[in-house]
Amino acid sequence: MEKAMVFFIIIIIGYFIGCIHGSKVAQFLSGVDLKKTGHGNAGASNATLSLGWKYGILVALIDIGKGVGAILCAIYYLSSNASQFTEVQMWLLIYTMAASVILGHNFPFHMGFKGGKGTASIIGILLAVDWKIALCALILFVILSLATNYLIVGVLEFYIVFCTATYLWIPGLGPTIISILLLCIAFILHIENIKRLFNGTEPKVTSAFKKAA
Numbered sequence: 001m002e003k004a005m006v007f008f009i010i011i012i013i014g015y016f017i018g019c020i021h022g023s024k025v026a027q028f029l030s031g032v033d034l035k036k037t038g039h040g041n042a043g044a045s046n047a048t049l050s051l052g053w054k055y056g057i058l059v060a061l062i063d064i065g066k067g068v069g070a071i072l073c074a075i076y077y078l079s080s081n082a083s084q085f086t087e088v089q090m091w092l093l094i095y096t097m098a099a100s101v102i103l104g105h106n107f108p109f110h111m112g113f114k115g116g117k118g119t120a121s122i123i124g125i126l127l128a129v130d131w132k133i134a135l136c137a138l139i140l141f142v143i144l145s146l147a148t149n150y151l152i153v154g155v156l157e158f159y160i161v162f163c164t165a166t167y168l169w170i171p172g173l174g175p176t177i178i179s180i181l182l183l184c185i186a187f188i189l190h191i192e193n194i195k196r197l198f199n200g201t202e203p204k205v206t207s208a209f210k211k212a213a
Contacts, residue, residue: 003084003085003089006093007093007096010074010093010096010097010100011096011100012100013070013073013097013100014070014074014096014097014098014099014100014101014103014104015100015101015103015104016104017066017069017070017100017101017104018066018070018100018101018102018103018104018105018106018108018121019104019105019108019109019110019115020062020066021042021062021063021105021108021111021115021116022044022047022058022059022060022061022062022063022120023035023042023043023046023047023059023115023116024042025058025059025062026047026051026055026058026059029055029058030051030055032050032051034046034047034050034051035111035114037050038050038203039192039193039203041116041117042111042114042115042116043059043063043105043115043116043117043118043119043120044056044057044059044060044063044116044119044120045117045119045151045152045155047059047060048151049151049203049207059120060120060123062120063105063116063120063121063124064120064121064123064124064127065124066101066105066121066124067098067101067120067121067122067123067124067125067127067128068124068125068127068128069124070097070098070100070101070124070125070128071094071097071098071101071124071125071128071129072128073097074093074094074097075094075128078090078093078094087171087172088171088172088174091170091171091172091174091175092172092174092175094129094175095166095170095174095175095178095179096178098122098125098129098178098182099178099181099182101121101125102118102121102122102125102182102185105118105121106118106185106189117155117186117189117190118182118185118186118189119155119158119159119186122158122159122162122182122186123137123138123141123158125162126158126161126162126165129170130165130169133161133165136161137157137158137161137162137165138158140154140157140158140161141154141155141157141158142154144157145205146205149204149205149206150197150202150204150205151205152190152193152194152197152202153197155186155190156186156187156190159182159183159186160183162179162182162183163176163179163180163182163183166178166179167179
């Protein structure tokens with residue numbers, strides 16, 4: 001198969017995997033549309049703040065799982081066709097899959113292209129790429145979120161770790177560019193959260209534990 005076609009197929013598959021939303025499962029179970037409650041975000045953070053920590057975990061596990069699954073599928077395909085690609089091309093394909101999943105999560109066609117913000121999926125992606133780095137980033141995520149009492153701080157930390165790890169250890173310029181673009185998208189999608197953080201109106205982590213699950 002032509003390499004250009006492989007990239008195209010990866011993009012399409014990744015996008016549709018990204019369109020699988022944990023928020024829809026939470027809506028089915030709770031009857032609450034996350035797009036119409038809280039801050040209108042169909043992600044784990046809004047599920048946690050709006051419905052409680054149990055729903056937040058459910059949404060997170062689904063969205064993390066699709067990130068892990070997509071990258072493992074790409075790795076399996078590449079390992080089965082290793083002779084066709086250089087190491088740099090392999091990593092570019094893996095990161096192309098990652099970007100496609102995030103775009104599918106953030107801009108799903110079945111939700112009017114207004115989905116989540118990609119945090120749980122980027123966690124899953126990094127877990128599949130290097131679980132040790134992901135574990136360190138997750139520990140730091142928890143520490144920063146609890147220490148500051150704001151999820152947004154941990155969220156942005158994770159994207160920064162993802163970019164830094166990519167730059168330091170992943171070969172080729174392409175993956176670094178993709179990780180930086182994903183970081184930029186994350187900042188843009190979290191602008192309102194950042195504004196609320198500085199204004200002191202961003203919901204606190206502790207508020208999620210006060211909600212009934």
